[in-house]
Amino acid sequence: MTESKKKELVRMALEARTFAYAPYSGFRVGAALLAKDGRIFTGCNVENAAYGPSNCAERTAVFKAVSEGARDFTAIAVAGGAGEDAPDRYTAPCGVCRQVLMEFCAPERFLVLLGKGDLTWEEYTLAELLPVSFSPQNLQ
Numbered sequence: 001m002t003e004s005k006k007k008e009l010v011r012m013a014l015e016a017r018t019f020a021y022a023p024y025s026g027f028r029v030g031a032a033l034l035a036k037d038g039r040i041f042t043g044c045n046v047e048n049a050a051y052g053p054s055n056c057a058e059r060t061a062v063f064k065a066v067s068e069g070a071r072d073f074t075a076i077a078v079a080g081g082a083g084e085d086a087p088d089r090y091t092a093p094c095g096v097c098r099q100v101l102m103e104f105c106a107p108e109r110f111l112v113l114l115g116k117g118d119l120t121w122e123e124y125t126l127a128e129l130l131p132v133s134f135s136p137q138n139l140q
């Protein structure tokens with residue numbers, strides 16, 4: 001995967017973050033998920049007055065993608081931070097989102113890019129973020 005493609009994903013995650021619905025936490029997150037067929041699915045966090053039904057940006061992107069026929073993914077960029085300003089710190093996916101990614105992504109190859117407002121990022125494989133995992137393979 002090229003550096004410019006990674007930067008495009010980070011840029012799209014930051015753009016998706018502008019749509020975050022986060023009136024309760026004030027913490028706004030965006031994600032951009034690259035499918036193997038080249039499509040990019042974006043997502044933002046969508047909170048709820050009952051708190052529990054809230055959805056993270058990463059899962060919004062995954063569920064959008066799967067519901068449109070994409071199941072093979074290469075990478076996801078995530079950008080999050082409090083308030084409206086562009087984030088100056090990295091936000092990593094929560095444990096629930098890591099597990100959801102594990103359902104569809106090859107852990108040793110799938111890249112998770114943690115982006116900041118200055119278009120820099122840190123990158124990890126999913127296996128690094130969720131070692132010793134439970135996956136569909138356990139049920140085979």
Ligand code: THU
Nearest residue numbers: 025027029045056057092093094
């Ligand atoms: N959140 C995400 O959308 N993704 C993450 O990786 C971490 C947390 C959301 C959930 C909630 O709406 C807000 O950030 C504060 O936890």
